[in-house]
Amino acid sequence: MNLIPLRTAVIAGTCAVALSFVAVPAFADVDPGTGLDTSTSQTTDPASTDPTATDPTDATDDDGMDDSGDVSDDDASDTSTQNGGATAAPVAPLPAEQGKPKQHFAHTVFTPKEIAKKGIKVEYTGLTAGATYQPFYSTGQSGGELTDPKTASKKGTVSFTYKLSKAEKKSFGALGAVYTIGLRGEQTALDLTQQISVKYDSDLTWKPAERHGGKVTLTVSVDKDDAAGKAGDWKKAEVEFQKKVGSTWVTVKTVKTNAKGVASATITSGKKVWRAVLETSLTVIGATSAGHTK
Structure with missing residues (x-):
């Protein structure tokens, strides 16, 4: 089972197995700013004591401030365009299943020895013939692909037995473990789930x-x-x-x-x-x- 972030449609639930997984860092809001110098320090010319005196560089300073303002406006405009100008195209919904999908688990409650030895046997019927489906798992805190994608047969069935690896037997096969096994359509709108428990019968x-x-x-x-x-x-x-x-x-x-x-x-x-x-x-x-x- 390769741990990847779980799609929001999966979580139901429940999981009681503590697994190590890679947390996805939150994205912080970034304020690009204007790039202007906002320093408030000032320098006074001791020779200019007349409050009515006119600085011959005023015109140049004004022009400089205007130029700076123009650059700031341009920057802000560019940033706004980059952040909010583009709109993602809507994703078309997947078509519905043609049949009546059902899941058939040989067992949903296992003893530790039983699941370690026999694995999880599952069959899905009523699927769309020739369509591909992704088996997945969820612990409530993490999840990922269970196996490679499966293609439904001409009769609309997918069946497989998942055998736990040596490392997974210590977590997914441990007494008290509870997690979810599911099947998600890649070309059709399907999301079937079943809770698996490892307990004494x-x-x-x-x-x-x-x-x-x-x-x-x-x-x-x-x-x-x-x-x-x-x-x-x-x-x-x-x-x-x-x-x-x-x-x-x-x-x-x-x-x-x-x-x-x-x-x-x-x-x-x-x-x-x-x-x-x-x-x-x-x-x-x-x-x-x-x-x-x-």
Whole structure:
């Protein structure tokens, strides 16, 4: 990934990866001035004490001041012409896409080992056949070209797998990294983006419910992947047990998992639809169980 300043259309967002990049210096306003000597020092001729006396060089001095004023006016006029005289021609907008572009990412959340080993696989469909497109990335603070430009096939597709370099694995493949991968049209008006996260994956699995009298105990097991991509019990994770009321999910109980990654909630028996929700964090992607009727 070659760092270059990011076009303003890209930033959305978000980026959490600290990357080194070259800052673009701000351009200061420059006042060219007139070139005239503005010194206020004066020299008095001691021989001239008569306030009514006339200096024989007045006419010459006046001419000199006029000439100086003429030069100043010319300079100012030239500078004004140089700074504001030329107007850039308007840029014609790019034509719209002929199809319905869509992006298909094999994964958008990776474990550090997974992204380092497999890279980022992406496919775009519905593009303009034969048109060229530029894959790019953005961290929110910087961005640049991801690969060389790609040409859409006759079917309007572009697909590639981006493999991180050794240096990029330490930043783009680090746990907690969040950045954007996108595709921008060079001949058509297109700008598609997708956020990529490097986190532990997680999931929730329902265990058999236990009934006792007018109560029922709902139980889920929770696991998460580690940096090596291996799943294990997740202890002390907060699980929300939610009941569906109309079209809204309402949290009834929030329970932390035990040392074996198990969370249980005892609720009143009845034919209701339940689900368990594990909130996302900086390093773990959240998960939601399937509906569970009890």
